[in-house]
Amino acid sequence: MKSRKFLALACIMSLMVVLFTGCGKKGNTTGDGNQTGNTDGKQTETENPGTETGNKEGLKIAIVTSPSGVDDGSFNQDNYNGILNFIKNNPDATVKTVKEPTGDPTAAVQAVADIVAGYDVIVTPGFQFAGISTIAGDNPNSKFVLIDSNPQEIEGVAEFDNIYAMTFAEEESGFFAGMAAALETKTGKVAVVNGVAYPSNVNYQYGFESGVNYVNAKYDKKVEFVELPAYAGTDVTGANVGGNYVGSFADEPTGKVVGNALINEGVDIMFVAAGGSGNGVFTAAKEAEGVMVIGCDVDQYDDGKNGSENVILTSVLKVMSLNVERALNAVKDGTFKGQNVLLKADTDSTGFVSAEGRHQLSEDSIAKMNEAYKLLQAGEIVPAANFNGISSDSFPGLK
Numbered sequence: 499m500k501s502r503k504f505l506a507l508a509c510i511m512s513l514m515v516v517l518f519t520g521c522g523k524k525g526n527t528t529g530d531g532n533q534t535g536n537t538d539g540k541q542t543e544t545e546n547p548g549t550e551t552g553n554k555e556g557l558k559i560a561i562v563t564s565p566s567g568v569d570d571g572s573f574n575q576d577n578y579n580g581i582l583n584f585i586k587n588n589p590d591a592t593v594k595t596v597k598e599p600t601g602d603p604t605a606a607v608q609a610v611a612d613i614v615a616g617y618d619v620i621v622t623p624g625f626q627f628a629g630i631s632t633i634a635g636d637n638p639n640s641k642f643v644l645i646d647s648n649p650q651e652i653e654g655v656a657e658f659d660n661i662y663a664m665t666f667a668e669e670e671s672g673f674f675a676g677m678a679a680a681l682e683t684k685t686g687k688v689a690v691v692n693g694v695a696y697p698s699n700v701n702y703q704y705g706f707e708s709g710v711n712y713v714n715a716k717y718d719k720k721v722e723f724v725e726l727p728a729y730a731g732t733d734v735t736g737a738n739v740g741g742n743y744v745g746s747f748a749d750e751p752t753g754k755v756v757g758n759a760l761i762n763e764g765v766d767i768m769f770v771a772a773g774g775s776g777n778g779v780f781t782a783a784k785e786a787e788g789v790m791v792i793g794c795d796v797d798q799y800d801d802g803k804n805g806s807e808n809v810i811l812t813s814v815l816k817v818m819s820l821n822v823e824r825a826l827n828a829v830k831d832g833t834f835k836g837q838n839v840l841l842k843a844d845t846d847s848t849g850f851v852s853a854e855g856r857h858q859l860s861e862d863s864i865a866k867m868n869e870a871y872k873l874l875q876a877g878e879i880v881p882a883a884n885f886n887g888i889s890s891d892s893f894p895g896l897k
Contacts, residue, residue: 530805531669559826631661638660667841667847681858682863705890713866747774757780820847
């Protein structure tokens with residue numbers, strides 16, 4: 499495979515007012531780094547103007563989401579769970595949920611503008627909300643929690659006093675997916691299926707490839723990650739990044755086509771970072787024999803049920819709920835600070851599921867992944883990512 503080295507281009511990042519990654523379906527992270535529990539998914543919401551949960555005093559919170567809403571069992575729900583956890587400990591707080599029905603960035607920002615005057619904190623999960631910078635400037639007394647994006651720059655200003663913007667090192671979680679696949683494969687062929695080649699998705703891909711290469715080098719294996727040229731991705735720079743990209747986060751039929759094509763190539767473990775398109779990959783795995791998938795963003799074990807069996811090997815995590823709750827606690831405590839932060843394993847913000855009954859990894863694989871987790875927390879392992887100058891092709895494992 500070709501070498502992949504990219505420079506950090508600030509001007510490119512400012513253009514990424516696009517939809518968020520979208521990976522998992524169900525589950526709730528607990529914030530312990532590499533373990534997670536499950537959620538019952540019983541949250542409710544309505545169209546704009548939304549529904550309010552909690553009592554009528556205390557911190558007033560709103561969450562504005564993409565069309566899939568706070569009960570999507572995935573990205574939005576995990577962020578919403580962080581709010582619910584905060585309200586559980588602060589029952590005088592309230593939350594209003596607003597579902598912006600189009601997913602368009604302009605409409606998403608307008609949905610925030612429509613309600614900003616009535617709330618202390620507005621939580622906005624997804625790249626499409628990067629344009630809230632102007633709203634934040636016009637409403638200095640309101641606080642904003644932006645997930646999976648940095649705010650759009652205004653006249654050279656990249657950070658804002660009232661926006662706490664969190665992004666995650668998806669390459670770290672992708673690294674554990676690659677390790678798990680390479681350690682557990684029976685055919686020696688593994689793959690990652692993505693939605694669209696947005697930076698967060700490409701991070702997952704490069705991290706996955708790094709994890710496979712790490713296992714190959716450290717444990718003398720020859721595992722191959724399979725790519726379908728017809729589904730290669732094109733990133734925000736216009737470069738061909740390879741991989742297997744469905745081209746959408748909401749195309750389940752094509753997801754199944756890609757999944758079946760990989761299975762026909764001999765792949766027996768697929769890491770799925772494709773939102774709703776990933777449901778098709780899950781279906782392909784369930785209809786095959788001896789094929790497993792690795793979930794993304796949240797614990798997807800329940801989605802892997804297939805009769806008396808389960809196709810989920812494990813799931814890798816972006817621990818969003820914990821960090822949303824942390825941000826709300828900071829608002830309450832008066833320690834809130836507007837900043838753009840990249841969250842990694844050193845704050846237990848990335849990881850993988852190893853909780854009993856929620857995975858099918860061997861004890862040996864878990865031990866090897868936990869060993870690597872400590873090295874990653876210490877900064878001794880740095881997986882390849884979009885703009886960090888590290889190539890997944892030549893990833894050596896240790897600094």
